[in-house]
Amino acid sequence: MLNPYSFISSPLGQGQPIWLVSLIMIAICVYCAKEHLRVWARFCIVVSILLIVLFLFITYVVKDIIYLYILPVGQSGLPTILKGTTQATTSFLGFELLLVIFPYCLGTSGGKLKVSLMANGFVTLFYAYLTFVSLTYFGPPVMKFIPEPILYIMKFHSFQIIERTDLLFFSIWIVVVATSLMRYLYVISYGLANLFTKTNHSTFVYYAASLIFVLALFIPTNEKVISSFIKYQSLDSIFFILILPCILLLVSIIRGTKEVPGDVHS
Amino acid sequence: MKTSKIFIISIICVSLLTGCWDQQLLKDVKLVMTAGFDLSSDGKILDTIIIPLFTAGEGGTQVTESQVVSAKGDTPRDARNILNHKISEESDASKLMVLLLGEEYAKQDIYPSLDIFYRDSKSSLVANVAVVKGQAVDLLNLKLKEKKSMNEYLSELIRSEQIATVLPKQTRPLISDMFDPGTDFVLPLIELEENEAKIKGLAMFNEHKYTGHDLTLQESTLYLLMADQKGKKASIKLKVHENKEPEIKNFILVNVLKSKRDLKVRAKSPDGIFVDLQLDFKVEIMEYPEDLLNSEKKINDLNKKLSEMLTTEANKTIKKMQEANSDSLGIGKHIIAHYHETWQKINWEKEYPNVNFKAKANVEISKHGIFN
Numbered sequence: 031m032l033n034p035y036s037f038i039s040s041p042l043g044q045g046q047p048i049w050l051v052s053l054i055m056i057a058i059c060v061y062c063a064k065e066h067l068r069v070w071a072r073f074c075i076v077v078s079i080l081l082i083v084l085f086l087f088i089t090y091v092v093k094d095i096i097y098l099y100i101l102p103v104g105q106s107g108l109p110t111i112l113k114g115t116t117q118a119t120t121s122f123l124g125f126e127l128l129l130v131i132f133p134y135c136l137g138t139s140g141g142k143l144k145v146s147l148m149a150n151g152f153v154t155l156f157y158a159y160l161t162f163v164s165l166t167y168f169g170p171p172v173m174k175f176i177p178e179p180i181l182y183i184m185k186f187h188s189f190q191i192i193e194r195t196d197l198l199f200f201s202i203w204i205v206v207v208a209t210s211l212m213r214y215l216y217v218i219s220y221g222l223a224n225l226f227t228k229t230n231h232s233t234f235v236y237y238a239a240s241l242i243f244v245l246a247l248f249i250p251t252n253e254k255v256i257s258s259f260i261k262y263q264s265l266d267s268i269f270f271i272l273i274l275p276c277i278l279l280l281v282s283i284i285r286g287t288k289e290v291p292g293d294v295h296s
Numbered sequence: 297m298k299t300s301k302i303f304i305i306s307i308i309c310v311s312l313l314t315g316c317w318d319q320q321l322l323k324d325v326k327l328v329m330t331a332g333f334d335l336s337s338d339g340k341i342l343d344t345i346i347i348p349l350f351t352a353g354e355g356g357t358q359v360t361e362s363q364v365v366s367a368k369g370d371t372p373r374d375a376r377n378i379l380n381h382k383i384s385e386e387s388d389a390s391k392l393m394v395l396l397l398g399e400e401y402a403k404q405d406i407y408p409s410l411d412i413f414y415r416d417s418k419s420s421l422v423a424n425v426a427v428v429k430g431q432a433v434d435l436l437n438l439k440l441k442e443k444k445s446m447n448e449y450l451s452e453l454i455r456s457e458q459i460a461t462v463l464p465k466q467t468r469p470l471i472s473d474m475f476d477p478g479t480d481f482v483l484p485l486i487e488l489e490e491n492e493a494k495i496k497g498l499a500m501f502n503e504h505k506y507t508g509h510d511l512t513l514q515e516s517t518l519y520l521l522m523a524d525q526k527g528k529k530a531s532i533k534l535k536v537h538e539n540k541e542p543e544i545k546n547f548i549l550v551n552v553l554k555s556k557r558d559l560k561v562r563a564k565s566p567d568g569i570f571v572d573l574q575l576d577f578k579v580e581i582m583e584y585p586e587d588l589l590n591s592e593k594k595i596n597d598l599n600k601k602l603s604e605m606l607t608t609e610a611n612k613t614i615k616k617m618q619e620a621n622s623d624s625l626g627i628g629k630h631i632i633a634h635y636h637e638t639w640q641k642i643n644w645e646k647e648y649p650n651v652n653f654k655a656k657a658n659v660e661i662s663k664h665g666i667f668n
Contacts, residue, residue: 093467094467094468096629098626098629098630098632098633099629099633101632101633101634102632102633102634102636105636167468167472168468168469168471168472169472169475169476171475171476171477172471172472172475172476175414175471175475182469185420186468186469188420194420
């Protein structure tokens, strides 16, 4: 639907040296990630306002969609649908983060459960809406030709004062992408800090960021490499968001001990 | 110490704010606003572009002249590259407003010429594609009487006709209708008439090809009303009387104020596909020299007469679309959605001309101006 890699093929990414783009992106993320987790949380809240803008942009085309395109529902059968869900897991990446950061958060287990369910539900609804609009706008036969339907819709529509809506859309959306890079930087640095039994995670942010930068320079950005990355990513996301939590749940049931919430942070 | 630190940091930050890394300056490109594709006699693509030449005048930059260039190539992109050798700067189609297709070219698969627009991330997705009766290059070489550039003229022409419910509005990229097996599309048909371009009606397409059959202006309006795509106004002329003197008194012109369409598709089995099209119009009389519209009986008679005439006209239009094998009303889409089993059994290309259409119009005169 929308993936961060599409930046490379977008008009904004084209002609721009990759080192500069990744340097700017990583620098911003380091700036945020070296601070306390609270900073990132606040930043996410600010960024979530942008979701409203995205929602409004998408809703603008709802008047042009053809509802007939979603019918008949389920014609391709259950196996195809299940196969499709594995590809969709990429959009749900990030929820594995809860495994890492919840011990650092205050609050009751019930409250945390409520928060994660609400977040998950919101993402599901938002993506379902995006999928619905792009499917009914373009129609199923064209969907396979268009790698980024949302950007394509934006490209077709221009307003009185905005000629190329897709460029504006992209600039907004790249901020949302930045939050996910920050998230990974956090997870890496907290993990490393824990591994080396250090209390401050900030120094590890720099190490991780430099490693990411070097990797970004050396990994070729052609479509073949990227699509194989996406494939592995969706496979490992299944491990992280489905299998790992199940194993942890089993372990906690077998051991029978109850962790006190918020105890790591003491 | 602290102030100098802030000073240095702000200098660095300011230097980062200088703008884009890779600029595409308007002065380095030639903006192509109108383009046309033709099929030349030796089977190659003839690409013609119009480049407006901007000059600085009293009222800011103005377009006073334009440059028309043509080139032949094996593919549209190839022709564009050859064109680039002829013009002083790189041509840039990112602001293309109108794309014209020559009649002969449109009879082939038209998708290949659109491919370059869909593929290029810089390009804008062409909103107005039209078919030219004859050669697109002739129309583009036209010297306009109006003091307007060609792209302005053509796009305004198309836009005003969209408001008048003669041409459909392109609300979704053409490619969606092109690849949808359950629908065919129509494109504006423009004809060169002495020194003007004239909208002739709609060119009906089947899959990716122009069928060679057209809808006249009145049929286009009716088609759009049947497709539930009414613009701001929709004028219909009907000959309600036969033997009045002078001839002018036989006609009535109405403007459709409100139109309600009810499309029912029944396709339980492959051999019986029925389409019921119910049209309810609320109209306003624009011209009727017979007058005397104050009696209710007269209005009722006219209502009945107009309903009958529009019913025949609508059915005739549908027949014409079926003869051209152009499913422009998107009946196939309804069958895919609601009768998927039937759809899998039939070959829509073959079945469409045999579909039983039944259109019925119901006209109600609700206004007749400020005169009886």
